[in-house]
Amino acid sequence: MPMGTTTNPFVTIRRDLHRIPEPGFQEVKTQQYLLQYIHSLPQERLEIKTWRTGILVKVKGNNPRQLLAWRTDMDGLPISEETSYPFRSEHDGFMHACGHDLHMAIALGILSRLVEQPIDDDLLFVFQPAEEGPGGAKPMLASPEFREWRPDKIFALHIAPEYPVGTIATKPGILFANTSELFIDLTGKGGHAAYPHLANDMVVAASHLVTQLQTIVARNIDPLDSAVVTIGKITGGTKQNIIAEQARIEGTIRTFSMDSMQKVKQRIEALVQGIEAGFQCQAAIDYGANYCQVYNDEQLTRPFIDWAGQKQDIRMIECREAMTGEDFGYFLEEIPGFLFWLGVDTPYGLHHAKIEPDEAAISVAIRLVTDYLAWIGNRQA
Numbered sequence: 287m288p289m290g291t292t293t294n295p296f297v298t299i300r301r302d303l304h305r306i307p308e309p310g311f312q313e314v315k316t317q318q319y320l321l322q323y324i325h326s327l328p329q330e331r332l333e334i335k336t337w338r339t340g341i342l343v344k345v346k347g348n349n350p351r352q353l354l355a356w357r358t359d360m361d362g363l364p365i366s367e368e369t370s371y372p373f374r375s376e377h378d379g380f381m382h383a384c385g386h387d388l389h390m391a392i393a394l395g396i397l398s399r400l401v402e403q404p405i406d407d408d409l410l411f412v413f414q415p416a417e418e419g420p421g422g423a424k425p426m427l428a429s430p431e432f433r434e435w436r437p438d439k440i441f442a443l444h445i446a447p448e449y450p451v452g453t454i455a456t457k458p459g460i461l462f463a464n465t466s467e468l469f470i471d472l473t474g475k476g477g478h479a480a481y482p483h484l485a486n487d488m489v490v491a492a493s494h495l496v497t498q499l500q501t502i503v504a505r506n507i508d509p510l511d512s513a514v515v516t517i518g519k520i521t522g523g524t525k526q527n528i529i530a531e532q533a534r535i536e537g538t539i540r541t542f543s544m545d546s547m548q549k550v551k552q553r554i555e556a557l558v559q560g561i562e563a564g565f566q567c568q569a570a571i572d573y574g575a576n577y578c579q580v581y582n583d584e585q586l587t588r589p590f591i592d593w594a595g596q597k598q599d600i601r602m603i604e605c606r607e608a609m610t611g612e613d614f615g616y617f618l619e620e621i622p623g624f625l626f627w628l629g630v631d632t633p634y635g636l637h638h639a640k641i642e643p644d645e646a647a648i649s650v651a652i653r654l655v656t657d658y659l660a661w662i663g664n665r666q667a
């Protein structure tokens with residue numbers, strides 16, 4: 287079937303959501319769209335609450351003994367889309383490039399099926415804003431709206447470009463890294479391009495700092511541990527013949543251990559002090575939003591791996607941990623559960639302007655998760 291035609295309502299939903307990516311805590315149209323769909327379902331078993339731009343939907347079970355939760359993220363990224371889609375983003379400079387459009391469509395699919403065929407346990411669907419930043423999970427967890435419906439177990443998925451459709455992957459224990467954003471502002475002295483000796487050039491200072499930051503993982507972190515320091519953005523200066531008075535470096539830090547996170551930050555601070563002294567400039571460091579690791583509950587993940595491994599249409603992989611971050615980790619700090627990767631088979635990675643996940647994964651995930659929730663949420667005879 288050519289791209290652009292579909293008979294699957296959840297593919298249509300994914301495409302509608304793909305058109306309207308919004309940054310964290312500004313998911314206003316997204317929230318409206320989701321609410322409209324949720325209100326179109328039979329309402330007898332549903333209770334709905336909103337929290338900022340997020341949504342909580344509780345589905346009453348037949349004979350509940352626990353509350354099981356399924357969580358999806360909602361926000362898009364500041365990326366100008368370069369896909370071949372006829373349903374490209376209508377929000378200039380923003381794109382669903384991390385699969386949250388698929389995640390939301392899958393959540394609505396699971397919700398619809400479990401409204402039609404309720405299970406014994408109560409269910410909570412968590413539509414969480416701002417996963418890409420500044421982080422919606424932590425404040426949502428602390429909100430009275432969430433606390434009133436605090437689930438006993440919680441689950442989520444994330445699309446994985448590298449796996450074929452039908453493949454899922456996870457592991458017990460640590461799955462995703464601890465993260466910290468990184469913003470460094472450098473202020474020197476601007477001036478005429480022809481008089482460098484009268485200025486302090488922040489383009490040169492920032493360039494030195496970026497290369498020095500790359501020595502941290504190579505020279506200061508135990509090679510048997512893992513860490514990442516990525517600088518994703520540098521801005522500075524105003525014109526080609528004006529020496530830049532300001533420069534800003536933006537990046538992210540990833541580590542598996544908190545000791546390494548602390549070590550990376552100490553080294554950043556030392557290197558920044560060196561730049562201040564060496565280039566006679568002022569520097570300010572801001573660590574922005576921090577996420578804790580995603581740690582899958584061993585007692586829930588192992589049976590899930592065994593259960594999914596027996597499904598005819600699923601290839602279950604026990605994967606390695608990744609340096610990705612996810613504020614779903616905050617839910618898992620308080621509530622047992624797990625996250626798994628869902629194969630969507632695309633050559634472009636997460637956060638790439640050309641990523642085109644295979645939409646066939648939507649039905650795979652809806653079927654799998656619905657069956658899993660029914661498996662753990664129905665009383666054994």
Ligand SMILES: CC(=O)N[C@@H](CCC[C@H](N)C(=O)O)C(=O)O
Binds near residue numbers: 384575609612613636
């Ligand atoms: C799954 C994924 O790609 N998550 C993001 C989380 C971003 C955390 C924060 N804004 C940061 O950049 O540190 C990721 O980049 O891994």
